[in-house]
Amino acid sequence: MILSTEKKNNVLKDLASLIQDYSADIISANKKDLELANDLDPTLVDRLKVDEKKVKGMVASVAEVLELEDPEGKILSAYNHPNGMLVENKVVPFGKILIIYESRPDVTIEAAVSAFKSGNKILLKGGKEARFSNLALVELWKKALEMNNVSTDYVEYLDIDRATTQKLLAENTHNLDLIIPRGGEGLINYIKQTTNVPLMISGRGNNFIYIHENADFDMAVDIVLNGKSRLSVCNALDKVLLSKDLPNLEEKVQQLAAKAVEFGLEVVGDDKIAKFSNQITAVDSESLMPEEFLSERILFSVTESLEEAISTINKYSGGHSAVIVSTDKESATAFQYNVDCAAVYHNASSRFTDGGQFGFGAEIAISTQKLHFRGPVGLAQLVTNKWFISGNGQTRN
Structure with missing residues (x-):
């Protein structure tokens, strides 16, 4: 059964109201998760925590998706065949999507909102560290669906153990059409090796900024620091490449290192750049280039040219976001x-790579692959297409 846009929006309106009305219950459930998170990495705790601000963010993401066009059924092309048939290409949902994610309860709202409005059914497999939070949020989903006489199987939470999850992946026991893994490389690689279901990879960050010789350096400093304003997110900045032709290079490296340390960052670099400032710790930068830090660490490096900067980024980055700071438009x-x-910036922070910031409202993932979509994935990207042909008995000679 195809849900009308009105029906979908009514569900989402009720969901937004329920999240607001039950905010205290959501935060209380989250506190149970936080109490059990003693051994969790601090960056994961940051993602796990739900407060009033995050609840408001969930409500806002639902409200934004409410205002977006429903892609389901949109006609992409139409052709009147000479024999009288009407040949149309229309947007259709994928069908049934599984998202596997760690630590972030807000994904339970944002992912399902995008999937639901685009006509998909979604299975949510959150991490055990967010179990109480996720179950509380899915309960609100169920209420919103029931209030509008919509089947509750549009949004399901998989509260299952590792062995059952492995069986699901290996045997596709739930007839999935798409899996979206959101987490570390270990999780993503495991799912790649385990399932034959198509994947949309929400990969790692390891984002780079290149400060060109013609850069407005004060602007560059601001963009670098803003790139580390949150450490646990995939759009955070990890590597700073500085052009060797930057005027007063040593002085500028010292200035940037001092600002970074003042900001609370651990600045590292190779022996060459470490000589510029005693606030830079010398490391084997080559071994760290491929690493996504998700921490206070930031790596500085001097590069010979624009071409070398591009080559370095393409070799080591996660394919997520990259920035150039330059007054030279051609470069x-x-x-x-x-x-x-997936996202390339000129004179702006990598922190904008986000569905909300790009006008999507909620996002289900940030795809770092090229097929079938790249970058923040919202409801308009959680669809495929199908050919609809209408005739009155035509046969082909």
Whole structure:
């Protein structure tokens, strides 16, 4: 059964109201998770925590999706065949989507909102560290669906153990059409090796900024620091490449290192750049280049040219986001076209790679692969297409 846009929106309106009305219960459930999170990495605790601000963010994401166009049924093309048939290509949902994610209860709302409005059914497999929070939020989903006489199987939470999850992945016991893994490389690689179901990879960050020789350096400093304003997110900044031709390079490296340390960051770099400032710790930077830090650490490196910067980013980054700071439009354009990332910035922070910031409202993932979509994934990307042909008995000679 196809749900009308009105029916979908009524569900979402009720969901937003329920999240607001039950905010105290959501936060209380989250406190149970936090009490059990003693051994959890601090960055994961940051993702796990739900407070009034995060609840308001959930409500806002639902409200934003409410205002977006429903993609389901949209006609992409139409052709009147000479024999009288009408040939149409229409947008249709994938069908049944499984998202596997760690630590972030807000994904339980944002992922399901995008999937639901685009006509999909979604199975949610959250991490055990967020179990109480996720169950509380899914209960509100169930209430909103029931209030509108919509089947509750549109949003299901898989409160299952590891062995059952492994069986689901290996045997596709739930007839899935798409799996979206959101988590570390270990999780993603395991799912890749375990299932034959198509994947949409929400991969790692390890994002780079290149400070060009013609950069507005004060702007560059602001963008670097903003890139580390949250450490646990995939759009955070990890690597800073500085052009060797930057005027007063040593002085500028010292200035940036001092600002970074003042900001609470641990600045590391190779022996060459560490000589510029006693606030930079010398490390084997080559071994750290591929690593996504998700911490206070930030790596500085001097690069020979724009071409070398592009090559370095394409070799080591996660394909998520990359930034160039430059007053030279031609260099910036070359950077943006040649860097192989989902989002490429000129004179702006990588922290904007986010469905809400790009006007989608909620996002289900940030895809770092090229097929079938790249970058923040909202309801307009959780669809595929199908050909609809209407005739009156035509046969082909």
